[in-house]
Amino acid sequence: MTDPTSIPMYRHEVVEPKWQKQWEADGLYHADIDHKKPKFYALTMLPYPSGDLHIGHWYAMTPSDARARFMRMQGYNVLFPMGFDAFGLPAENAAIKRGIHPKKWTYRNIDNMRQQLKSMGSMIDWRREAISADLSYYKWTQWFFIKFFENDLAYQKEAPVDFCPHCNTTLAREQVHGEDRHCERCGTPVIKKNLKQWFFRTTKYADELLDFNGMDWPDQVKTLQTNWINRSEGASVVFKTEDGDAIEVFTTRPDTLWGATFMVLAPEHSLVEKVTSPSQAQVVTEYQAQAKRMDDIQRESTDREKTGVFTGGYAINPVNDEKIPIWIADYVLMSYGTGAIMAVPAHDQRDFEFARQFDLPIIVVIQPPDEDQINADEMEAAVPASGVMVNSGLMTGTPGEEAFDRTIDFLEEKGVGKRAVNYRLRDWLISRQRYWGAPIPIVHCPKCGPVAVPEEELPVQLPEDVEWLPTGESPLKLHPTWRFTVCPKCGGKAERETDTMDTFMCSSWYHLRYLSPDYDQYPFDPAEYDYWMPVDTYTGGIEHATMHLIYTRFFHKACRDLGITKGDEPMLQLRNQGMVLGEDNEKMSKSRGNVISPDDLIAEYGADTVRAYLMFFARWELGAPWNSSGIEGSVRWLRKVWYTFLEPAVKVDSADKSVLQSLRRKVHQTLQSVTRDFETFNFNTIVSGLMELLNQMTAAKSAGAFGSDAWREAENIYLHMMAPICPHIAEELWERTGHAYSIHKQAWPVVDVAATKEEEITLIVQVNGKLRDRLTVPVNISE
RNA sequence: GGGGCAGUGGCGGAAAGGCAGACGCAACGGACUUAAAAUCCGUCGGUAGUAAUACCGUGUGGGUUCGACUCCCACCUGCCCUACCA
Numbered sequence: 001m002t003d004p005t006s007i008p009m010y011r012h013e014v015v016e017p018k019w020q021k022q023w024e025a026d027g028l029y030h031a032d033i034d035h036k037k038p039k040f041y042a043l044t045m046l047p048y049p050s051g052d053l054h055i056g057h058w059y060a061m062t063p064s065d066a067r068a069r070f071m072r073m074q075g076y077n078v079l080f081p082m083g084f085d086a087f088g089l090p091a092e093n094a095a096i097k098r099g100i101h102p103k104k105w106t107y108r109n110i111d112n113m114r115q116q117l118k119s120m121g122s123m124i125d126w127r128r129e130a131i132s133a134d135l136s137y138y139k140w141t142q143w144f145f146i147k148f149f150e151n152d153l154a155y156q157k158e159a160p161v162d163f164c165p166h167c168n169t170t171l172a173r174e175q176v177h178g179e180d181r182h183c184e185r186c187g188t189p190v191i192k193k194n195l196k197q198w199f200f201r202t203t204k205y206a207d208e209l210l211d212f213n214g215m216d217w218p219d220q221v222k223t224l225q226t227n228w229i230n231r232s233e234g235a236s237v238v239f240k241t242e243d244g245d246a247i248e249v250f251t252t253r254p255d256t257l258w259g260a261t262f263m264v265l266a267p268e269h270s271l272v273e274k275v276t277s278p279s280q281a282q283v284v285t286e287y288q289a290q291a292k293r294m295d296d297i298q299r300e301s302t303d304r305e306k307t308g309v310f311t312g313g314y315a316i317n318p319v320n321d322e323k324i325p326i327w328i329a330d331y332v333l334m335s336y337g338t339g340a341i342m343a344v345p346a347h348d349q350r351d352f353e354f355a356r357q358f359d360l361p362i363i364v365v366i367q368p369p370d371e372d373q374i375n376a377d378e379m380e381a382a383v384p385a386s387g388v389m390v391n392s393g394l395m396t397g398t399p400g401e402e403a404f405d406r407t408i409d410f411l412e413e414k415g416v417g418k419r420a421v422n423y424r425l426r427d428w429l430i431s432r433q434r435y436w437g438a439p440i441p442i443v444h445c446p447k448c449g450p451v452a453v454p455e456e457e458l459p460v461q462l463p464e465d466v467e468w469l470p471t472g473e474s475p476l477k478l479h480p481t482w483r484f485t486v487c488p489k490c491g492g493k494a495e496r497e498t499d500t501m502d503t504f505m506c507s508s509w510y511h512l513r514y515l516s517p518d519y520d521q522y523p524f525d526p527a528e529y530d531y532w533m534p535v536d537t538y539t540g541g542i543e544h545a546t547m548h549l550i551y552t553r554f555f556h557k558a559c560r561d562l563g564i565t566k567g568d569e570p571m572l573q574l575r576n577q578g579m580v581l582g583e584d585n586e587k588m589s590k591s592r593g594n595v596i597s598p599d600d601l602i603a604e605y606g607a608d609t610v611r612a613y614l615m616f617f618a619r620w621e622l623g624a625p626w627n628s629s630g631i632e633g634s635v636r637w638l639r640k641v642w643y644t645f646l647e648p649a650v651k652v653d654s655a656d657k658s659v660l661q662s663l664r665r666k667v668h669q670t671l672q673s674v675t676r677d678f679e680t681f682n683f684n685t686i687v688s689g690l691m692e693l694l695n696q697m698t699a700a701k702s703a704g705a706f707g708s709d710a711w712r713e714a715e716n717i718y719l720h721m722m723a724p725i726c727p728h729i730a731e732e733l734w735e736r737t738g739h740a741y742s743i744h745k746q747a748w749p750v751v752d753v754a755a756t757k758e759e760e761i762t763l764i765v766q767v768n769g770k771l772r773d774r775l776t777v778p779v780n781i782s783e
Numbered sequence: 784g785g786g787g788c789a790g791u792g793g794c795g796g797a798a799a800g801g802c803a804g805a806c807g808c809a810a811c812g813g814a815c816u817u818a819a820a821a822u823c824c825g826u827c828g829g830u831a832g833u834a835a836u837a838c839c840g841u842g843u844g845g846g847u848u849c850g851a852c853u854c855c856c857a858c859c860u861g862c863c864c865u866a867c868c869a
Binding site for chain 2: 223227232250253337341342353424542543546616618695
């Protein structure tokens with residue numbers, strides 16, 4: 001480079017706003033139905049309007065925006081919309097803390113975040129913005145609820161639910177974390193409370209949700225969902241108490257039934273009181289109280305000693321009429337299976353530990369074929385392997401591979417059990433005793449029971465004049481007039497449901513609202529649906545693997561069965577980005593003081609530099625710690641592009657043929673690899689590939705390539721490849737190198753495959769794996 | 784306990800079974816400058832050597848292969864998720 005002052009310096013603070021204004025004025029990124037083009041629906045998980053866009057949002061959105069832009073240049077009609085998941089607890093918590101109405105807080109944050117998003121220079125089509133707290137949005141959230149209610153997919157039941165005493169609300173199972181079962185939001189240990197709640201029948205779709213056929217989703221997410229649903233096949237067996245009460249248990253090992261030497265009920269099991277003998281009543285009650293307290297204190301690790309007490313009651317093993325004692329213990333959970341188990345200490349480790357702890361009998365009923373004969377008295381651990389059935393009455397001698405099925409046949413013949421499938425997946429509890437959410441559109445009538453609000457009366461509007469302070473009751477219940485209404489069916493006095501819906505309900509269908517956010521005849525315009533759906537690429541954090549991503553799949557399938565949506569899955573391809581950590585290699589948090597503010601970075605470096613660095617600095621799916629000096633590399637890159645392209649050269653169009661040829665080779669090789677890397681989400685190597693090409697271009701420039709056809713081609717292709725990553729500077733350079741607006745309307749260049757071929761290759765001569773020699777030979781020599 | 788992901792220079796990372804460390808950061812040396820910044824040129828895995836070069840080197844041990852960072856098996860370490868799931 002000669003004199004860097006001979007051309008104007010690149011000034012992002014001028015160039016970026018200039019083009020953003022131009023693009024907006026031209027509607028450059030508007031995506032409308034166009035049947036002449038193939039469609040591409042690129043969706044990024046919508047943010048919660050917590051206040052500020054943080055670097056993590058940028059990390060999620062920059063590469064997905066760049067890829068959407070790439071697909072657009074590839075000839076697709078690309079829909080890349082954005083919105084806000086606006087209902088939810090944090091708005092209320094902030095309101096309580098700062099005395100500002102949740103609505104005001106939320107919409108103020110949205111305005112701020114929308115501006116921040118625009119500063120990224122993304123291709124978001126803002127006409128499609130959807131906000132879940134808008135009346136015109138939650139009207140349809142309620143409409144979906146009614147559809148589910150009318151089709152027996154929503155139902156009410158009184159159930160022990162997890163309740164956070166601090167947030168004053170019930171929590172979904174998925175929102176309770178850790179051994180101490182604490183609230184995901186505030187960390188307070190949850191307690192149990194009985195409330196009448198609304199549920200969706202997610203379990204109806206459990207089997208279908210396990211089927212990922214044809215879905216290009218990360219294995220990790222598929223595994224997480226599979227484990228979460230946790231289907232297990234086995235048998236349901238009915239034991240009878242001495243009084244004749246049935247205790248149903250689920251077992252995956254029906255072949256071990258003859259080895260059941262006791263039963264264990266969860267402390268909360270409904271039959272505990274009934275089976276307990278008078279002499280045991282006191283210890284049982286004490287243990288129940290203690291088990292309840294266990295929820296409140298930090299539970300020790302799972303290998304702590306088993307605890308439990310004998311109820312004094314007995315049950316009859318239906319296969320051999322043995323009388324076995326009934327115990328209660330906290331290692332049996334009310335929330336899984338039936339809350340009761342048959343205990344087979346010889347073949348289940350937990351039961352084994354319990355039996356040893358309380359001196360209960362152990363009977364071996366399975367003998368694995370390759371092992372020494374098991375002796376119950378000398379066992380040090382349970383033997384969970386399958387094998388030949390022994391000590392099992394008529395079934396004795398059944399080999400391992402037949403034991404499972406033949407035992408179930410036997411149970412079914414005897415009428416004491418049947419084949420059964422059990423899931424860990426629970427029905428989705430959607431009721432929230434909170435203000436800031438979509439009201440559940442139900443009227444409770446003393447005569448007619450729960451009645452859906454008629455469609456023409458939707459939305460059931462959330463009143464603004466409420467006391468949203470946490471009182472333990474639903475805030476809507478405390479409103480002086482809101483809940484009083486008449487029954488839509490009989491016209492009599494009735495009351496509205498005062499619970500609101502889980503916000504995961506709102507986010508289960510937002511991708512449909514984007515299609516037509518102003519449409520008022522239906523949740524979405526069917527013409528838009530038919531054109532755009534399903535989502536082609538969905539991107540977001542892995543943390544949603546077992547919540548949002550299961551709910552939205554359930555939602556889609558349920559709607560499919562109601563004739564609302566089409567196809568089996570809403571999102572064909574899923575990719576997860578990693579996390580940007582603080583410079584100290586820790587999660588960014590205000591308390592650690594390691595937070596990187598995107599607004600400061602934009603002000604200092606400009607959006608293009610930040611975008612380039614975020615795409616370059618780590619593998620997208622893994623993320624990495626932030627590095628403040630690393631961004632200088634992106635600054636230098638863009639500066640170098642600027643001068644290399646614009647600064648006049650000393651020697652013009654006077655390079656050797658070989659220089660030009662090797663320049664063309666590099667250009668087309670880079671185009672090839674950049675194209676592939678966009679397709680496969682390898683964003684870091686896109687930027688490094690462009691840096692490499694630029695290095696060769698500067699060398700070619702000083703060798704006199706500037707001004708040649710090969711140079712112009714290189715420049716042209718370079719700007720195309722750069723456009724999705726750094727949309728502003730690419731547009732500016734496109735204009736300054738004499739092209740017509742806009743680079744973002746150009747088609748992706750085609751690789752000249754012939755140009756990519758090397759003329760000479762270096763042959764490696766290896767002997768025993770060691771490099772011995774290298775020969776440079778023409779590429780077309782024979783073997 | 785179960786599952787997943789990862790392990791390559793000082794750091795982020797590259798390498799579609801074929802020259803390990805591309806690209807960038809940091810560091811060091813030099814040019815320019817009164818000076819600094821910026822910019823440019825150069826060095827930059829280890830050991831030995833003035834050097835050309837040689838040997839070693841992708842968590843560890845084995846295997847497949849003419850050839851392994853890459854594929855297979857076992858193990859170690861770290862991170863994440865999950866957890867008494869009957």
